Amino acid sequence: MARRPRRVLSVASECAPLLKTGGLADVVGALPAALAPLGWRSRILMPAYRGLLEQVGRSRRVWRDDDLFGGPAAVRSASYRGLDLLLLDAPHLFDRPGGPYTVDGHDHPDNHVRFAALSWVGARIAMHGTVDRWRPDLVHAHDWQAGLVPSYLAYAGSEVPTLLTIHNIAFQGVFGPDQLDRLRLPTWDFHPEALEYHGLVSTLKAGMVHASRVTTVSPTYAEELATPEFGFGLEGVVASRRDRGEMVGILNGIDTSVWDPATDPHVVPFSASAPGAKAENRRALLAEFGLDEPNGPLAVVVTRLTHQKGVDLLLEALPAFVEAGGAVVVLGSGDAGYEYGLGELAARYPRSVGLRLGYDEPLSHRMYAGGDLVLVPSRFEPCGLTQLYGLRYGALPVVASTGGLRDTVADATPERLADGSATGFAFGDPTQGGAIDAGGLGFALGRAVDLYADRDAWLRLRARAMRAPVDWSTSATRYAELFAELVR
CATH class of the missing domain: 3.40.50.2000 (Glycogen Phosphorylase B;)
Known part of the structure; x- marks a missing residue:
């Protein structure tokens, strides 16, 4: 029986x-x-x-x-x-x-x-x-x-x-x-x-x-x-x-039946083995927010706008990232001061910074599909799912080395790039005396900008990230x- x-x-x-x-x-x-x-x-x-x-x-x-x-x-x-x-x-x-x-x-x-x-x-x-x-x-x-x-x-x-x-x-x-x-x-x-x-x-x-x-x-x-x-x-x-x-x-x-770029109804389908349409999603996201095509990577931020999530670090580090050729799209809501600060940043760089206050689930899918990077500079993060969505959709995570972020993202050091184990960018590693601060975030963003300029290396890293195990x-x-x- x-x-x-x-x-x-x-x-x-x-x-x-x-x-x-x-x-x-x-x-x-x-x-x-x-x-x-x-x-x-x-x-x-x-x-x-x-x-x-x-x-x-x-x-x-x-x-x-x-x-x-x-x-x-x-x-x-x-x-x-x-x-x-x-x-x-x-x-x-x-x-x-x-x-x-x-x-x-x-x-x-x-x-x-x-x-x-x-x-x-x-x-x-x-x-x-x-x-x-x-x-x-x-x-x-x-x-x-x-x-x-x-x-x-x-x-x-x-x-x-x-x-x-x-x-x-x-x-x-x-x-x-x-x-x-x-x-x-x-x-x-x-x-x-x-x-x-x-x-x-x-x-x-x-x-x-x-x-x-x-x-x-x-x-x-x-x-x-x-x-x-x-x-x-x-x-x-x-x-x-x-x-x-x-x-x-x-x-x-994460639920990989819901978070699957090959079948996601909110995006132009693509996959790790056939990633070509990711570029189409990127162009669509830039157009949706009225941004110019950047010379560097397009970063996305999908988060609650709170101190825990390191939004103050973003406000301090993003201007240099934009000046280096990057662009950024932010979706979230939270502390009024952070909402105001991000609004000021978008007004300062109207063709490079997009902001949508609130939460929109279909838009979040489009952002992961169109983004080159997803930024998660949390001061503490029990696990985090944002970086897992980013890996699945080829938006390379830039994360603080804490909690589940540390467990799920392998920093793109020269050694890991060489052996094929890297999946993103990390900063503030406490085992190396690092701190979770704007300087560390800015350095990680700078490394991402530099690697993005090496197209072959970038595509190899993205392909590895998209194949990282993120399911249950x-x-x-x-x-x-x-x-x-x-x-x-």
Whole structure:
């Protein structure tokens, strides 16, 4: 008799292509398909934000609660573009204007309640299942928004194994201890070894303490999180779990069925073996932004405009890049000061710098397809998907040597160019005494400009980059092995 596939309940605040604000959604949406051939079938529990039930179409109720932290709630099962979804329909928490986390640029004031509710429901389903008799063998919780799932299960005495994946430790779900009773958490466990976080409560810390295992999204980031520079006050918890062999870094991948220049409906098709149409995409991107044909490389930037993403470094380094013959196109939104600074740069170089504020998914595809370089000068980057999209589409990454950027981009040193292992340009390597600053970024851009002038060398590097492994196959196998260990 064939063994039934193992069941995973993935709990997250967003999931692509249904709703996306960042890389978390891409991972949550892509991992189930990668795990399915390995014997793991996933259901994704996420909030039914305003309009999502209408977006997915037909659904059926599989769970209900008359009082979920202040109002009635139900979980509705639906299928959407190959994903098996469980949508938490709690209008008092999620049917509201704004984004998943903010409205008019400010956090929803009850975010701690909203995502505690998501975690509570995840724990209930893990323990008791749904009315269609589906119950998971394991729960995979993502980031602080699902951080209380392991805690609720632990306090209930459940033996359902849990895995918590940290996508970005800078966001921790912090609230005051006066909310513990409201969120059905024990006040007796408010101490530094459990719920307390510098006098407050952190849902991410709670999950890190109570989960059966903890992962993060790249091996280098796992090492960085054990240091004060990157741990954001949780480095002690990270080090404790790592030293016990209970925390590892598993690199993210991308959905190569969606991110495939040969089949992408948003671009003129090309591939690593037939790259000729990339030049056509480049010309189209320049025309779309009204830019002149540059003598040097066309760089693209697709990012949140924040300090973490190194936007201030871009503002300082890009003028020299443009003066050296480069051009740049930026897509993003964020801090008003950075938006203004990029607007000033575009006004200063109207035929060499293009700017689009906001986010546009089809445009991002066109930018990777048309760009020669993709710039990712992040001060810290847990994994990063932008550089993986760049590799796939032949936009060579220029990255800070941190986190997953360090793990996925091989710097174009003379040695690596000679042996064929280079895939991009890196700066700020801490092992070589480097710093993530504008000077390092400018030097990396200068190296890219110089190599671009050697057309044969550039095309060889681009061909190698486009063949770099960026899919989920290796990482999904590691997750499947970890899942199997936990359910045993």
